[in-house]
Amino acid sequence: MAVGSIRVNRDFIAEPHAIYERLRAAGPVTHAQFSGGLEGWLVTRYADARALLTDPRLSKDRATALTMFPPGTENSYASPLTAHMLNTDPPVHTRLRKLVNKAFTARTVARLRPRIEKITDELLDDMSGVVDVMDALAFPLPIIVICELLGVPAADRTEFRGWAHRLFGDATPEQIAVASEAASAYVTSLIEDKRTNPGEDMVSDLIRVSDDGDRLSGTELRNMAFLLLAAGFETTANLVGNSVLALVRHPDQQAVLRADPTLLPNAVEEFLRFECPVHIATVRFTTEPVWVDGVQIPANSFVMISLLSANRDHDRFDDPYRLDVTRPLSPNLAFGYGIHHCLGAPLARLEGEIALGRLLARTTALTLDGDPETLRWQRSVLVHGLYRLPVRLT
Numbered sequence: 001m002a003v004g005s006i007r008v009n010r011d012f013i014a015e016p017h018a019i020y021e022r023l024r025a026a027g028p029v030t031h032a033q034f035s036g037g038l039e040g041w042l043v044t045r046y047a048d049a050r051a052l053l054t055d056p057r058l059s060k061d062r063a064t065a066l067t068m069f070p071p072g073t074e075n076s077y078a079s080p081l082t083a084h085m086l087n088t089d090p091p092v093h094t095r096l097r098k099l100v101n102k103a104f105t106a107r108t109v110a111r112l113r114p115r116i117e118k119i120t121d122e123l124l125d126d127m128s129g130v131v132d133v134m135d136a137l138a139f140p141l142p143i144i145v146i147c148e149l150l151g152v153p154a155a156d157r158t159e160f161r162g163w164a165h166r167l168f169g170d171a172t173p174e175q176i177a178v179a180s181e182a183a184s185a186y187v188t189s190l191i192e193d194k195r196t197n198p199g200e201d202m203v204s205d206l207i208r209v210s211d212d213g214d215r216l217s218g219t220e221l222r223n224m225a226f227l228l229l230a231a232g233f234e235t236t237a238n239l240v241g242n243s244v245l246a247l248v249r250h251p252d253q254q255a256v257l258r259a260d261p262t263l264l265p266n267a268v269e270e271f272l273r274f275e276c277p278v279h280i281a282t283v284r285f286t287t288e289p290v291w292v293d294g295v296q297i298p299a300n301s302f303v304m305i306s307l308l309s310a311n312r313d314h315d316r317f318d319d320p321y322r323l324d325v326t327r328p329l330s331p332n333l334a335f336g337y338g339i340h341h342c343l344g345a346p347l348a349r350l351e352g353e354i355a356l357g358r359l360l361a362r363t364t365a366l367t368l369d370g371d372p373e374t375l376r377w378q379r380s381v382l383v384h385g386l387y388r389l390p391v392r393l394t
């Protein structure tokens with residue numbers, strides 16, 4: 001089968017859904033060139049995405065991946081902080097995930113509910129008239145929650161937000177290098193502080209956890225703390241922002257949800273599916289040739305799995321371009337799938353439900369303020385979220 005080729009550039013990122021519809025119809029994989037020099041194979045159909053996310057022939061091993069980037073290619077893997085769990089394969093991954101699971105439990109998350117409600121209410125107290133929802137709610141809520149969870153002092157939050165944004169969002173290689181160094185020094189000193197003054201926070205828990213005598217080493221601890229801080233912030237901000245965007249663009253669905261707030265958990269799943277906060281799952285590579293629906297991806301190729309595309313696949317979801325907060329639950333890929341399935345999914349869902357529930361309860365209408373044409377998606381293929389979202393609260 002002939003394979004198409006595409007450039008993943010600004011135009012693509014600005015309006016990806018229509019392009020993905022064409023790509024899914026054209027074939028199972030597309031050869032893709034990313035700005036920054038990276039080339040690989042883009043997977044766009046739900047069934048292939050799900051199968052490849054659990055295929056052990058697709059590796060995430062950072063050390064090998066680093067040797068595969070052509071010279072001059074921009075990549076954020078250069079930072080030592082990225083030698084974390086998400087960039088490992090079994091058995092290393094299995095061991096790290098088991099240890100972190102002991103610190104990050106369902107009970108830890110459930111206990112956070114009253115605190116998340118309080119933080120949300122305080123943020124909403126300052127919101128009236130026309131507000132930028134990204135700036136007033138979507139960004140501050142997850143950064144406060146994750147910093148409190150991990151024991152990062154309030155005074156250091158703003159700085160951390162800047163580093164996380166540069167490492168995961170939209171930044172030049174120089175900005176990434178500076179942010180990486182600063183974040184590394186910060187997390188190292190945070191851990192040192194927790195070693196001497198342990199508290200009721202997750203960094204202290206991670207220092208304490210052990211499995212049959214096995215513990216996280218100093219470097220593993222630093223990278224794990226960084227992964228938790230960084231992975232939980234921009235992604236959750238985009239869940240809140242993209243959900244509000246969906247509601248202002250679909251007033252009928254806003255009315256349905258206002259009339260029946262018990263639909264909220266269902267609605268959050270639908271928002272995750274409809275405007276997925278993570279665009280492309282983190283990069284993987286083939287350790288041997290892999291056939292996808294009759295097309296061979298050669299060994300040692302990068303593979304990019306588009307969660308955004310998979311979640312709008314007609315073969316998996318009825319009428320996927322329609323937002324329907326009453327849609328019967330059906331697993332979408334917003335949190336990935338397989339061994340790297342998002343560790344923070346229960347926390348993200350809880351934050352999403354509380355933020356949207358409280359915002360709807362305090363207003364009678366949410367409408368977009370200004371020209372919809374001025375909304376801009378972030379120039380990143382990793383995350384899918386807006387820079388600004390001006391909304392009128394009534």
Ligand code: HEM
Pocket residue numbers: 085086087097146227228231232233235236239277278281282283307333334335336337339340341342343344345347348349
């Ligand atoms: C992994 C999405 C929130 C921590 C992942 C993956 C996705 C994802 C797609 C898998 C990436 C891959 O396989 O390449 C999201 C979304 C979120 C969110 C959409 C918000 C709506 C969070 C939060 C935390 C978190 C709040 C932490 C507190 C992690 C970690 C991993 C991960 C640690 C790596 C798991 C592993 O390698 O075993 N997330 N995430 N995420 N996420 Fe999330």
